[in-house]
Amino acid sequence: MANWRDTLRILIIVAGITLVGNLIGFKVNPIEAIPGMLVLLGIVIAGLILAKLIPLKLPSIVYISLIGIILTIPGFPGAAWFAAQANKVQFLALCTPVLAYAGIASGKDLDEFKKLGWRIVVVSIFVFIGTFVGSAAIAQVVLKLTGQI
Amino acid sequence: MHKPSEWKIHALVLAMVVVSEFIGIKSFQVGPGKAILLPMLYALVIGFLMGPKFLKVVNLEEMKLATPFIGLSVMLLIAKYGTTIGPSIPLLLKAGPALILQEIGNFGTIVFAFPIAMLLGFGREAIGAVHSIAREGNLAIIADMYGLESPEGRGVMGIYICGTLFGAIFFGIMAGFFASLKIFHPYALAMACGVGSASMMAASSGALTAVYPAMAKEIQAFASASNLLTAADGVYASIFVAIPFTEWLYRKFGRKDNVTRAAQADLAAGREGN
Numbered sequence: 382m383a384n385w386r387d388t389l390r391i392l393i394i395v396a397g398i399t400l401v402g403n404l405i406g407f408k409v410n411p412i413e414a415i416p417g418m419l420v421l422l423g424i425v426i427a428g429l430i431l432a433k434l435i436p437l438k439l440p441s442i443v444y445i446s447l448i449g450i451i452l453t454i455p456g457f458p459g460a461a462w463f464a465a466q467a468n469k470v471q472f473l474a475l476c477t478p479v480l481a482y483a484g485i486a487s488g489k490d491l492d493e494f495k496k497l498g499w500r501i502v503v504v505s506i507f508v509f510i511g512t513f514v515g516s517a518a519i520a521q522v523v524l525k526l527t528g529q530i
Numbered sequence: 531m532h533k534p535s536e537w538k539i540h541a542l543v544l545a546m547v548v549v550s551e552f553i554g555i556k557s558f559q560v561g562p563g564k565a566i567l568l569p570m571l572y573a574l575v576i577g578f579l580m581g582p583k584f585l586k587v588v589n590l591e592e593m594k595l596a597t598p599f600i601g602l603s604v605m606l607l608i609a610k611y612g613t614t615i616g617p618s619i620p621l622l623l624k625a626g627p628a629l630i631l632q633e634i635g636n637f638g639t640i641v642f643a644f645p646i647a648m649l650l651g652f653g654r655e656a657i658g659a660v661h662s663i664a665r666e667g668n669l670a671i672i673a674d675m676y677g678l679e680s681p682e683g684r685g686v687m688g689i690y691i692c693g694t695l696f697g698a699i700f701f702g703i704m705a706g707f708f709a710s711l712k713i714f715h716p717y718a719l720a721m722a723c724g725v726g727s728a729s730m731m732a733a734s735s736g737a738l739t740a741v742y743p744a745m746a747k748e749i750q751a752f753a754s755a756s757n758l759l760t761a762a763d764g765v766y767a768s769i770f771v772a773i774p775f776t777e778w779l780y781r782k783f784g785r786k787d788n789v790t791r792a793a794q795a796d797l798a799a800g801r802e803g804n
Contacts, residue, residue, distance in 0.1 A: 388602060395603040398544045406551035406569060424609035439762075442608045442728075446758050449612015454619050467613035472750060473739075475607045476570040476732040477550055480698060481543040482603055483729060484577015485588055486596040487694050491578065494695055497688050500650040501797060504659050505692035507643035509700050512663050513734070515638020516756070517714045517722035523628035530715045 388429070395478055396422055403474035417466035424448045535592045539599065542580065542587065546573045555740050557706070566706030566737040570729075571699050578695075604728045611754035618751030625717065625752070632721045633759055636767065639663060640776055644783075653785050655797055658685030661772040664693055665727050667765045675773065684797040693727065701725070702733030709741040716742045720749040724756025726764045731757045 428445030550569035647656035676682035723734040735753035739746040
């Protein structure tokens with residue numbers, strides 16, 4: 382991203398759009414969801430700062446996840462409050478704007494896609510099925526063996 | 531950065547979100563299972579249609595401008611996933627062995643797709659194509675090891691483009707379908723959703739929660755924990771296991787000649803156009 386001001390502006394716009402989707406799709410009043418959205422925004426900003434400060438070459442999403450986890454882990458001061466606020470922002474409502482931007486941006490890949498030919502599309506379908514079924518099968522067996530399900 | 535077209539994109543996204551959320555979640559019967567359609571998938575498809583090929587609402591410049599917004603909007607989603615993992619840490623620890631071992635299942639891409647790639651006549655393209663689900667990190671590794679203009683590079687690019695275009699849609703429908711088949715426990719399916727791509731995970735775990743609304747919290751926690759693991763281990767898994775394993779498979783079963791077959795020509799043609 383170009384700079385912090387741009388980053389912050391776009392994050393706030395996305396947050397606003399998400400609150401609208403959260404209202405329409407899940408009937409959550411935006412006023413009620415604002416504290417949760419501010420919690421999420423704070424986590425993102427803290428994660429971006431950490432990614433800049435820490436010299437490890439880890440993607441910023443790792444730091445963002447970790448801060449989100451630590452804030453809401455049982456036993457952390459205010460964990461229940463953070464989790465309850467974040468719960469008011471539905472995760473499906475957060476996904477819709479992401480894929481809306483992705484849709485607009487990916488329109489340009491349609492040309493590339495047309496040149497690929499059907500064979501690679503077939504391979505990609507097996508790639509997707511492979512990772513999903515592979516993980517589900519192992520998880521199922523291990524969950525059963527360890528008596529979790 | 532402060533061009534009026536940026537606001538046009540945000541306004542469009544707002545309109546697309548409003549329309550998609552109004553339509554809401556739909557499901558329909560497909561053979562023995564159910565397909566779940568989520569608002570995020572409508573938004574994705576409406577987005578495709580905005581381009582110069584269809585509705586001509588946005589031009590190429592504006593499409594390029596929208597690209598960094600994906601990464602930023604994903605961060606809010608990732609933060610949300612963190613807050614879903616936190617409260618479920620006790621549950622995740624209990625399921626720890628399954629959560630860690632199912633990461634091996636990500637090599638299922640090779641098991642399932644390598645034979646198909648060979649049947650379809652691919653050469654070394656197959657190494658790039660099947661070693662992983664070809665997200666940005668994997669793209670970077672292949673670019674580093676072979677170069678993106680190499681056969682391996684063309685293979686990984688092909689899957690990357692397919693994943694960008696219909697990965698989320700495919701994962702959403704596949705996860706909903708498997709959930710309705712009831713072969714796998716919802717926890718196992720939830721872990722399988724963490725494939726290392728935020729949009730694919732969102733679509734697949736979203737479909738699962740639509741089938742099992744009572745387990746929504748656990749499903750999100752397992753899916754996002756698994757996705758986080760894949761984000762952390764994916765690069766190493768590719769470098770140290772997936773690529774050497776695929777190379778070995780290729781030496782054993784791959785093409786020995788250098789004849790360019792139709793499949794390779796397909797991908798080569800795709801690169802010439804750039």
